[in-house]
Amino acid sequence: MNRSSVTEFLLLGGLETSNMLWIFFSIFMVVYMLGLAGNLTIIIVIRADSRLHKPMYFLLENLSFLDVCLTTVIVPKMLDLLLSTQKAISVSGCFSQMFFSEMIIVTECFILVVMAYDRYLAICLPFRYLVVMTKPTLVLMVVVCWAMGLMYSFTFHILVLQSSFCGPNIIPSFFCDGSLLVKLSCSHINELQHFRQLTGLFVGPLPILMVLSSYVAIISAIMRIHSTEGRKRTFSTCVSHLVVVTLYYGTGIFTYLIQPMMENAQGAMNHILSSTYTVVSPMLNPIIYSLRNQEIHRGFRKIINQNILIVA
Numbered sequence: 103m104n105r106s107s108v109t110e111f112l113l114l115g116g117l118e119t120s121n122m123l124w125i126f127f128s129i130f131m132v133v134y135m136l137g138l139a140g141n142l143t144i145i146i147v148i149r150a151d152s153r154l155h156k157p158m159y160f161l162l163e164n165l166s167f168l169d170v171c172l173t174t175v176i177v178p179k180m181l182d183l184l185l186s187t188q189k190a191i192s193v194s195g196c197f198s199q200m201f202f203s204e205m206i207i208v209t210e211c212f213i214l215v216v217m218a219y220d221r222y223l224a225i226c227l228p229f230r231y232l233v234v235m236t237k238p239t240l241v242l243m244v245v246v247c248w249a250m251g252l253m254y255s256f257t258f259h260i261l262v263l264q265s266s267f268c269g270p271n272i273i274p275s276f277f278c279d280g281s282l283l284v285k286l287s288c289s290h291i292n293e294l295q296h297f298r299q300l301t302g303l304f305v306g307p308l309p310i311l312m313v314l315s316s317y318v319a320i321i322s323a324i325m326r327i328h329s330t331e332g333r334k335r336t337f338s339t340c341v342s343h344l345v346v347v348t349l350y351y352g353t354g355i356f357t358y359l360i361q362p363m364m365e366n367a368q369g370a371m372n373h374i375l376s377s378t379y380t381v382v383s384p385m386l387n388p389i390i391y392s393l394r395n396q397e398i399h400r401g402f403r404k405i406i407n408q409n410i411l412i413v414a
Contacts (some may be wrong), residue, residue, distance in 0.1 A: 108267040111185055115276040127184045129138055133385050134177040140388030141166035143402070145292075150394045157235040158224070160392055161217045164244050165346075168213065171204045171385030174379050175199055176277045178378040183276070184272035193267070196278040201259045203380070204280050207354075209251030211309045218316040221340040226323045254301055261297055265289050277380065306354075313347055342391045349386060353379040 142360045144166040148154045177201065183189050191199070223231045258280060268288040275282055320340060327333045392398045 107109075108193060108269055109229075110192050110271065111183065111196045111278065111283075112189050112272045113191055113278070114181075114189055114272055114274055115180075115183075118337060123184055127181060129227055130177065130184070130381060131181060133381055134173055134181070137173050137381070137388075138170060139172045140300075140385065144392065144398070145170075147401040147405060150280040150405055151257045154401050156333030157231075157240055159221055159397075160237075160240055161213065161220060161244070165210065165213055165217070166388060168191060168206050168210045169387055170363060171238045172203060172210070172380060173384050175202045175206065180276045180381075191278065193283050196273075196283070197259065200262070200278040200280050200283060203277065204258060205251040205255035207251075207380075208254045208305045209247050210350070211305055212250055213244070214343075214350060215309045215312045215316075216247060217343050218313040218347065221343060222316040222319055225320050227274065250305075254305060258294075258297060258301075258395075261294050262287075265291070286369050304325060310351055317344065338394065342393070342395065345390050346383075349383050349390075350379075353383055 146161050148163045150161045160169070176199065177190065179195075183191070216254065217264075220235060222236055227234075262280075265287040266289040267286055270286065272284050273279065281298065284291065284298060287294055324333050324336050327336060390401075
């Protein structure tokens with residue numbers, strides 16, 4: 103049973119004494135709004151254009167939805183704290199933010215694995231692609247991804263609720279990061295740390311290895327294509343996903359592996375860099391996916407033209 107004496111946590115991301123709080127607030131606000139607009143546009147375009155009702159875009163739609171959820175769980179409170187003199191969040195508010203953010207992050211890890219598998223089938227086994235990637239199979243894969251995220255977050259949340267927090271109550275981050283919250287527990291800390299370590303292998307290295315194995319097979323298949331133009335065209339179908347995966351796992355590795363080993367050097371800049379995992383990446387994903395994707399461009403132009411005709 104939780105017998106905590108702490109009633110609130112202080113989210114101190116290292117900018118408390120900065121004279122540029124309004125600038126940081128404006129930057130995070132712009133990034134949040136751009137990410138929200140970009141991901142919602144991706145969802146609307148895919149929903150509206152029947153030509154985009156394909157497995158790859160169904161998965162992209164889910165990724166965009168996850169990005170909208172993640173930034174909405176974290177950024178509004180972050181913006182509020184940037185300009186507030188009291189950098190506090192209630193214990194229940196912190197636990198809720200941690201629960202949903204952890205669930206979404208883990209779910210997104212496995213959605214990216216499914217997207218890599220989709221590209222593997224499309225390039226390496228094209229004749230089996232439509233047989234395997236049916237709508238029921240896609241829905242089942244996405245449901246399993248959400249179920250794994252939910253089970254992970256729910257189990258960790260139960261362990262946290264059974265722990266006591268007696269002080270200190272300072273979380274050196276812009277949001278309630280579970281890996282930092284664990285260090286503040288004055289009970290069950292071994293269970294919490296063991297859970298994070300064991301499940302960290304499942305939600306960290308395992309998805310990365312699965313994505314890497316898919317891309318090893320993809321690159322091998324591309325190299326066997328005799329035509330240079332054919333290799334370029336085939337590789338272009340998965341380059342967006344490869345960039346997103348690199349950005350997502352790269353910032354994740356920095357946040358959860360490299361940054362904790364730099365405790366003596368931690369400061370505002372480190373916390374700003376770690377925020378790319380939850381703020382900047384969701385903003386860049388729709389840009390990366392739509393930058394060179396002609397099908398999304400056509401879908402977007404179709405919606406614009408239809409709205410122009412309606413107005414006219």
